[in-house]
Amino acid sequence: MDKYEVDCLIIGGGVAGLAAAKFLSQEFDKTYLIERNNFLGMETSSRNSEVIHAGIYYKKNSLKSKLCLKGKHMLYEYLTEKNIDFNNCGKYIVATNQEESDSLEAIRLNAVECGLEDLTYEPNLKRLYPFLNVKNSIFSPSSGIFDSHEYFKALEKDFCDNKGTVLLGNECLEIEEANDRFEVKIKDLNNDLIYILQTKYLINAAGIFSAEIAKFIDKTRQFDIQYIKGEYYSYSGKEQINHLIYPVPGKLSLGLHATLDLGRGIKFGPSAVETKKLDYKVEEENKKDFLKSLQHYWPSIQANNLSPDYSGIRAKVRGSEDFNIEKLDCKNKIAINIIGYISPGLTSSLALGEKIIDLVKS
Secondary structure, eight states: EEEEEEEEEEEEEEEHHHHHHHHHHTTOSEEEEEESSSSSTTTGGGGOOOEESSSSOOTTSSSSHHHHHHHHHHHHHHHHHHOOOOOOEEEEEEEEEEEHHHHHHOOOOOHHTTTTTOOOOOHHHHHHTTTTTOOOEEEETTOOOOOHHHHHHHHHHHHHHTTTEETEEEEEEEEEETTTTTEEEEEEETEEEEEEEEEEEEOOOOOOGHHHHHHHHHHOOOOOOEEEEEEEEEOSSSSSSSSSEEEEEEEESSSSSEOOOOSSSSEEEOOOOEESSOOOOOGGHHHHHHHHHHHTTTTTOGGEEEEEEEEEEEEEEETOOOOOEEEEEOOOOOEEEEEEEOOOOHHHHHHHHHHHHHHHOO
16 A cells, blocks of 8 residues: 655645645645545535624634634635625624513623624614514624635635645545554545555544544544534525624524525525434425524515525534634644534634644644
8 A cells, every 4th residue: 555755634625624724835845635525615614604704602712702703804804815706794683572682782792702892783674674573683794795615716726836735535544643643544536546644744624524533533532423404595585685684593503594695695594403414405394494483583585485505514512612623742743633613614714724733833
């Protein structure tokens, strides 16, 4: 079996792996990224709302809060620099009754505590959007949407311009330790070739499979991973919006929100249902509950206005509300696991890349 020595290996070609690769390739001559699919960003990274999050909901000093707040500014600057489409449209969080109005104040205070001070109350949102059921609302001016696929391409180009190497259709089979190197057994799914990459620095950014890769690195590890499936529907009704519309958050997600695409189309989602099956089919039997949730704040929506669009799966460590990023020092070599990297992962990605390079260099 052929063996090749590299300086740094990233497993996973979603936004976490690409962002890490961008920064790591500035430090190491031979940086490789492997991705089991034949395209980058095919799973969690591209199956979401493409929202630039402001940093409203996350606990003070959590990784989600710190990386989102920093990453938001880095992302807007990067999108501008690379001439990638985005819309800093802002978003409204709407309350439909007094209990939810009380929750709005808790949300605002949490944001202020985290350092986000640009949220404002808008009690007259119904004048702008008379079709909404809204008692009160908060406006976030720094929220937006962007073209995540062009973003992935730009990160890949930065990586390749730094002489990084992308290997698509390559899957990690095993990881062993050999003195001061990790030996990563890889199968090239394009030709069934099996080979080994030896690396001193190993970054596990495998998304919904990151817990499995972490177990390859440390055979004693156990994770209770919760898979949350979110479905999206496109909207064909006559109403138009110029902002993102979010309900007060639920237990498993930020709620079924109304999101613009860059062509001004409207989509709703994601739902949040725990699942054991890793498939992306939109289940029509869930449509009734989906519609009922939307009608809570948008009563005029009818079932025939909603068409199944796509779905995504988020993998999180059960009981954990934060990103799980851990550094393992293993006899003159380093592994970093990125686990539970879900929303606001897109927004946080450049700040994550900086954090990964800091962990490696330290």
